[in-house]
Amino acid sequence: MVYFVGAGPGAPDLITVRGQELLKRADIIIYAGSLVNAQLLKAAPACCLIYNSAVMTLEEVVEVMVQGEREGKTIVRLHTGDPSLYGAIREQMDRLEEAGIAFEVCPGVSSFCGAAASLQAEYTLPGVSQTVIITRMEGRTPVPERERLRSLAAHGSTLVLFLSTGLLKQVREELLAGGLSPDTPCAVCYKVTWEDEKILRGTLKQLPELAEAAGVRKTALIVVGEVLGSDYELSRLYAADFSTEFRQAREGEDGNT
CATH class of the missing domain: 3.30.950.10 (Tetrapyrrole methylase, C-terminal domain)
Structure with missing residues (x-):
């Protein structure tokens, strides 16, 4: 299985719990070395193989995934932020699908x-x-x-x-x-x-x-x-004169009280 994991915006503790658990059981990690905080790699097992995709081509990244899958490895592709934004994951997923390799996406904090x-x-x-x-x-x-x-x-x-x-x-x-x-x-x-x-x-x-x-x-x-800037209107959701499913409007009060 290949897991595309969002590493979060930078701070090591802003990766999701799911993403952290996947790193802990990864046999192979391919991470975006130019953007991902390397502190996250400390969660990887001692025997984990780690590749920096900053110096790799798409073909080389996919080859590592395909070979790892053949060997029954758990593979984590670690992208910065959330992988759905400027992560170039579609081209990787398409290649994996063509090769018959299963994958999942673990979202991250953009x-x-x-x-x-x-x-x-x-x-x-x-x-x-x-x-x-x-x-x-x-x-x-x-x-x-x-x-x-x-x-x-x-x-x-x-x-x-x-x-x-x-x-x-x-x-x-x-x-x-x-x-x-x-x-x-x-x-x-x-x-x-x-x-x-x-x-x-x-x-x-x-x-x-x-x-x-x-x-x-x-x-x-x-x-x-x-x-x-500093100018904005108050939310109507919390205005006293605004009814919701959980709270009735209070007569004689407006949204500025």
């Missing part, structure tokens, strides 16, 4: 969740934004034309950008072209939940300079949106 925790932010504030767009700036790998940043910016939703730290001048240009104000709050979130985490706050017009001044060039998320 770095965009870790960023919100470190920012002490809520991405979906009433009256501000009820939508989160997870995307990236076009670079060496293109994005569909309909998903250009300037098009997505037009929605005014909360934006979380992966894989874009080295392209911040282009990010700023695209978001401004999409109608965002230069004063839109933003944050550069470097290695969230790691010991050397950095959280840099500013505005869209300052975005490239924020990262440059701190020496941040990779391994960071960019969060853009008014949810990082």
